[in-house]
Amino acid sequence: MSDTSEASSSSAQREVELTWRLAARRALHAPGLLPATTFILLLLVWEASCRLFEIPTFVLPAPSRILGGFDSIAVTRWVDHVWATLRVALIGYIASIAIALPIAVLLARSEIMSRAIYPILVVVQSTPVVAVAPIIIVALGSGDLPRVVITCLITFFPLVVSTTTGLMATPPELIELSRSLRAPVIREITQIRFPYAVPYIFSALRISVTLAVIGAVVAEFVAAEKGIGYFIQFSTSMFQVQQAWAGLVVLVLLSLILFQIVTLAQRIWFPWSLPKERT
Amino acid sequence: MASGVAAIRFSGVGQVFATGAGTLEALCGVETSIARHEFVAVLGPSGCGKSTLLRLVAGLLRPTRGAVEVFGLKVTEPRDDIGIVFQKPTLLPWANVEDNIVFPLRHKMGRVGAQDRERARALLAKVGLAGFEERLPAELSGGMQQRVGIGRALLMNPDILLMDEPFSALDALTREDMGFELLRIWEAQPKTVLFITHSISEAVLLADRVLVMSERPGRVIEDLAIEIDRPRGIDTSNEKMMHDYVGHLRSLLLKRAA
Numbered sequence A: 001m002s003d004t005s006e007a008s009s010s011s012a013q014r015e016v017e018l019t020w021r022l023a024a025r026r027a028l029h030a031p032g033l034l035p036a037t038t039f040i041l042l043l044l045v046w047e048a049s050c051r052l053f054e055i056p057t058f059v060l061p062a063p064s065r066i067l068g069g070f071d072s073i074a075v076t077r078w079v080d081h082v083w084a085t086l087r088v089a090l091i092g093y094i095a096s097i098a099i100a101l102p103i104a105v106l107l108a109r110s111e112i113m114s115r116a117i118y119p120i121l122v123v124v125q126s127t128p129v130v131a132v133a134p135i136i137i138v139a140l141g142s143g144d145l146p147r148v149v150i151t152c153l154i155t156f157f158p159l160v161v162s163t164t165t166g167l168m169a170t171p172p173e174l175i176e177l178s179r180s181l182r183a184p185v186i187r188e189i190t191q192i193r194f195p196y197a198v199p200y201i202f203s204a205l206r207i208s209v210t211l212a213v214i215g216a217v218v219a220e221f222v223a224a225e226k227g228i229g230y231f232i233q234f235s236t237s238m239f240q241v242q243q244a245w246a247g248l249v250v251l252v253l254l255s256l257i258l259f260q261i262v263t264l265a266q267r268i269w270f271p272w273s274l275p276k277e278r279t
Numbered sequence B: 001m002a003s004g005v006a007a008i009r010f011s012g013v014g015q016v017f018a019t020g021a022g023t024l025e026a027l028c029g030v031e032t033s034i035a036r037h038e039f040v041a042v043l044g045p046s047g048c049g050k051s052t053l054l055r056l057v058a059g060l061l062r063p064t065r066g067a068v069e070v071f072g073l074k075v076t077e078p079r080d081d082i083g084i085v086f087q088k089p090t091l092l093p094w095a096n097v098e099d100n101i102v103f104p105l106r107h108k109m110g111r112v113g114a115q116d117r118e119r120a121r122a123l124l125a126k127v128g129l130a131g132f133e134e135r136l137p138a139e140l141s142g143g144m145q146q147r148v149g150i151g152r153a154l155l156m157n158p159d160i161l162l163m164d165e166p167f168s169a170l171d172a173l174t175r176e177d178m179g180f181e182l183l184r185i186w187e188a189q190p191k192t193v194l195f196i197t198h199s200i201s202e203a204v205l206l207a208d209r210v211l212v213m214s215e216r217p218g219r220v221i222e223d224l225a226i227e228i229d230r231p232r233g234i235d236t237s238n239e240k241m242m243h244d245y246v247g248h249l250r251s252l253l254l255k256r257a258a
């Protein structure tokens, strides 16, 4: 190390500069920073336009007024409403998974089953759930059951289709390996096909969990005395628009949190199934 | 050879597939036999039924005509003494290297014992992957992945090793390296090898015998014994004999393609 002090100081300076530039770039790419900035900007523009153009609340309340909407009922009432919606969404979601996975196995394994069942699924999927909801409520009475059924109906199709696709996406060589070992079919499904379907199943699980919230809300619109959907409808009927918007915000947050939980579950338990990170 | 029974025998094997547009004759009158511990390479144009041949031996397919025998017994279902290596390694992406190697046992028996793991680690050392037990397939190079594939095929200590273009996805250098590695394993623990390849030089370099198949419907049109001394190594590629064999096979394959 016989560098002249001048040269070493300039190289040190360059190093510092480089470190700074790297840090700046990393900050820019920090997860969440960019979307958070956009979101805050959007809120500011929204607030400003509402005040500037004196937009009436029933058309579009300013964010600050929506914030006020949260105070219109007690926290315990909020918890009550959220729990009612969440309960139906989750029960419907889980029931839907429990039904969809076995059906997907059936569809993937048997051509005949696939041809027999698939058209029925398409018909069910093509029927607008919103239109069927009142009929289901009439048929199954009040209580959670009809709401769970509606949630099930709305979340079911993506789960079945995506899981079936995943089960069929297994490399044929591995199926041949399984057959060459004369292994039980059940192990072909549990040890090869299902793990291979995990990325497909999770992309459906993410879609379906937000659909489950929609299903629960649709059911509440038709008949309910509790839940965020009910609360929004009730508020609008009383012209409490900022209150309805507060309900909407809660609903969006609920969906986002559920979505993130599913994403997190995949990251924790099935990290290998995530797409390769872009670098 | 000692027992006098061929490891693999094809007698008048024909294979016809039913397809959407009618039938497709993949193999017609395949007639050959392979001795125990012989290393046989198969060359032939694309789609001539080489993989079909291999799947017949594996018991994954029943011949439409004729019969395939393994150690004197007609093949009616997959046997325990056959290992398969595919063109792509097709490992389980969620399982580490060791779990991938013991997978056939776990899949067949439902559980893996401590001894099996011991054996898997010995196998890993044998295919040159000691120390990689905990790695995931995605962290390995293509050549290393195929080593795991070979280890997996060797787990049940099969008498017969079926290899369907096992090195064709590798770069040229890795490919040659893997060939010698395979020879080393085969010489240390002799097995009957049926090795499908598109590379003429690879076939000559590795095999005791090279079978050449016709275009579809495939049958054996040349059965060439490769009488180059073993053990073979890097220098073998430069031998005159090697060039003669390769030249002969190339002109045969090119003439038919023309």
Ligand SMILES: Nc1ncnc2c1ncn2[C@@H]1O[C@H](COP(=O)(O)OP(=O)(O)OP(=O)(O)O)[C@@H](O)[C@H]1O
Binding pocket: B017, B018, B019, B024, B026, B044, B045, B046, B047, B048, B049, B050, B051, B052, B053, B216
């Ligand atoms: N299960 C099947 N059903 C219908 N046709 C098949 C089936 N398996 C193979 N074939 C057809 O039989 C022919 C031979 O196939 P095969 O895979 O054995 O050829 P190959 O010699 O291995 O070709 P390649 O060199 O491209 O691997 C092909 O035309 C293929 O399309």
Ligand SMILES: [Mg+2]
Binding pocket: B050, B051, B052, B164
């Ligand atoms: Mg092939």
